[in-house]
Amino acid sequence: MSSDDSHDTRDEEEFPAEGEAVGSEGGTREELRKTRERLEEEADKAVTEFDQSIVDLLAWLLDTETRARIYVYLRQHPDSTSDEVADGTGLYPSTVREALAELHEEGTVTRGKRENAGAGNNPYEYEAIAPSELVRGVVGDVQRELNTVFNLDDKLGGESDEDDLLGSDTAEGSAPAETEPVTITVQDADDDEE
Incomplete structure (x- = not known):
């Protein structure tokens, strides 16, 4: 037996054929393969659920799930054409074109002409703004609505819990002072590191 033959035999011992027992634990390659597939399926499921949660949140901000899906796609694939967005999201091309026009008009996406070397169609490329x-x-709108709710008693002439605890600052018959108890500040992730 040559040294090459002994090497081949050792490889076969280290890597048994599919279905043979591996080690003393009694596991098999088939079991390992099935476990790996299960883990991959669970990871895919987790990513899909995470993506759907993001889309649901963005649908609240952007009014529809369609617009949210387009936004997510453009964040992952900047400089995409409407046809590329339609292919990537599975949405109808006409739906994508209409939504992109609205998102561009609102300033949620930017667009520029794609440069082609030859003559022909130079479609728009779209890119979504940063989250x-x-x-x-939308912060200004949310802040205004929250302050309206907090000041509802003042607007309706009732007393709030704070007035009960601290005493009212307004004299009898005078208009209540407009307060803004809610202030929302948005910082970029980079700002937190400084």
């Missing part, structure tokens, strides 16, 4: 910019756009 922090997206949030800044």
